[in-house]
Amino acid sequence: MTDVQHALIHAWTLSGDGGGRRLEAADLARALHDRAAPLWLHLDRSAPGLAAWLTEVAAVPEAAVRALLAEDTRPRFEPWGEAALVNLRGVNLNPGASPEDMLSLRLWVTDSLVISFRRYPIMAVRDMDARLESGHGPCGVGQFVAMVAEGLTARMAPFLSTIDDEIEALEDLLEAREQADGFTSLRPTRRRAGILRRFLSPQQSAVARIAETPAGWLTDTDRISLRQTADDVLRFVEDLDSVRERATFLMDALDQQQAERTNRTMYLLTVVAGIFLPLGFLTGLLGINVGGMPGTDSDAAFWIVCGLLTVVVMLEVLIFRRKRWI
Template sequence: MLDKALVHGWVLDGAGGGRKLTPETAAQALAERPGQAAADRPGVLWLHLDRSVPGLAAWLEHSAGLPPAAIDALLAEDTRPRCDSWPDGLLINLRGVNLNPGAEPEDMLAVRVWATERFVVTLRLKPIMAVRALDERLAEGRGAHDVADFLAQLAEGLTDRMAPVLDDMEEALDAMEEQAETDHRQVEIDALTWLRSKSSLLRRFVAPQQAAVARLAASTESWMGDLARLSLRQTVDDITRYVEDLDALRERAAILKDAISQKQAERANRTMYVLTIVAGVFLPLGFITGLLGINVGGMPGVDSDMAFWIVCALILAIGIAEWLFLKRRGWL
């Protein structure tokens, strides 16, 4: 099963590096662990698996020794960030922005973690940049030293990759606000609505991740070191700031949308007002021309050469009188 499911596998040496595993060596390292004394066992074993591979649940239970209830939680279709202490280890679900080509960042990817003092299993459905970075750092000798350090680096990597996405959203909103100050008609309401929806989708998972990482930092596991806890608390502060930024983005987008809608309504009202005034001025003039245009006998001025000019002068006089009336009433 490991030949299809294994994405990354390492035995950590405790100094930032380790031994990279193949499916065969990973199975061997996993099988050797229970049979050795704690002092003779290899370093921390990390297996990163593709959770879409059939038969993974049975392998996790019988070969990796995970509790069945934990396996159900790890393989659940849709989960929110969480951190739960179990008698045998920690169950952690975290989310990261989707930075894969052609994907939307707000379609956040889940990484599920089962961690004990010397064994870590991570599960993913699609590639996650933060996990790939952990693999690269181990290859360079700059990786995690133990499980606590591994979890701290994972949480930090997932969090750090949110910053460029939020910066892009803030820059887009800043540009819209500048456009609205010069000409609100240049701002696309659909783009503003999409930006607000994107911030809401991100906040849906970032906010509970704040609580999950905080619970991880406060866990009572004996193998959680002080440096790892300090790093996790710093990550909690970063996530808190991102949640506040997302809230501010949503509020700014809502205010900008309301302001644009109000300006559009005012512009429509002014247009309707002008059309109403024009219609009011031409209504009596149209009545006179319509009345004089009927083809019946007895129309005055039919035989007079001056009748046309008299009618024009009368229409002009009525128009001026209407303008003076509207001006005096303050409607112009």
């Protein structure tokens, strides 16, 4: 018989009033056999021998086990007879991690059993364990799924608000015409928004499909909660679309601002070159080392040339101003 001890993180039987009884690994086989009360198991999907235990003891179909333990999956909901396979995502709030590296939470749901799988700690699952400990947890399987989906969504809100604040700060910088150095976070912010949207869009669809499934383990209250969560995720997707559009606008505006600055610099250099070109011609002409150059024996010749060059500069400036070049 295979062992689940190394994979087990949390195990509860739900009492139906918001509380429950915590189980140890040795109690799981009997609890799975009796099913006297709804059961929640939370497992580490990277533990060795887990696939065999799920098939032999928990009676999960082999095809479902492969899907539940796959490395890379997107959010989805897939009915499996009277059971269902659910894959949801949450932001990575573990210390030292990037929140946009979203964590996967997989669920195998029947009318009396929920088995959840994770690779790394997920705060929403810790919240569920704490709720059951305090007696404010789910009363049944359907409410468990609804509360987990709601918890994952609620944990996203502060991070998404941070992204929106970053874009607003960059918009203020652009309005103040700050230097481009202040926009170094623009591309990373746009990239994070893109990563989150890639997962949240299918997640909204998955949660909405759960709410519409005719499964008997969902009550009307559970469906209302799931629809509300789906609406919240849809709002997040729309907010992320707005962030990406605003980031794209900022990037275009920044490129235009830099192009304008470059054009002004090139224009200034062109004006300066236009002023000094005649001066260079005159000084070059007077500097040729051939006989017959006037003023070579006159002490006043230098000052006369300087005065002539000054008059030329003044005439050029006057012409440029009349042409509105400066």
